[in-house]
Amino acid sequence: MKQYIINVPQLQSIPKRLSSFAITVVCWVMWGYLLYPIVTLINWLRGDYNVINEMRWFGGYKSLLELLEIYGCTLVVLGIMWVIWIAIRKFRRRYRLPAAEKIVTDGEMCAFYHVKAEKLLQCRNQQNTTVFFNDHGQIIDLK
Numbered sequence: 001m002k003q004y005i006i007n008v009p010q011l012q013s014i015p016k017r018l019s020s021f022a023i024t025v026v027c028w029v030m031w032g033y034l035l036y037p038i039v040t041l042i043n044w045l046r047g048d049y050n051v052i053n054e055m056r057w058f059g060g061y062k063s064l065l066e067l068l069e070i071y072g073c074t075l076v077v078l079g080i081m082w083v084i085w086i087a088i089r090k091f092r093r094r095y096r097l098p099a100a101e102k103i104v105t106d107g108e109m110c111a112f113y114h115v116k117a118e119k120l121l122q123c124r125n126q127q128n129t130t131v132f133f134n135d136h137g138q139i140i141d142l143k
Contacts, residue, residue: 011137037071040064113139 009017041064043051110117119142123129132141 037067115139
């Protein structure tokens, strides 16, 4: 069976939207933090005098090597965290919920979604189906 994606962001709660936005901002800030030493190194190698003076002020190439060491350690820690996250997700996916094994009949599905059985059969036989929702996320019409 294909995985269907219903993109209806207006049905998300405001705290869920704000938390998603905050996580996005934090990730972009982390990305910029990780790219800054590379940009500094490239400008230093190109001979940018502002960066050269800044490098002299902060200790020359020795401080750059220390920053690159911190940068490398940060990347290693993020990589390890990513691998652990993947392993946890894979481990959790093995177990199926008891509700996932329950077989639902057409009548139960029609009663739950308030859809007529004829419309359900008609939509199953078609290649594309459009589902219309109201403001509360309930199905209004199927075409």
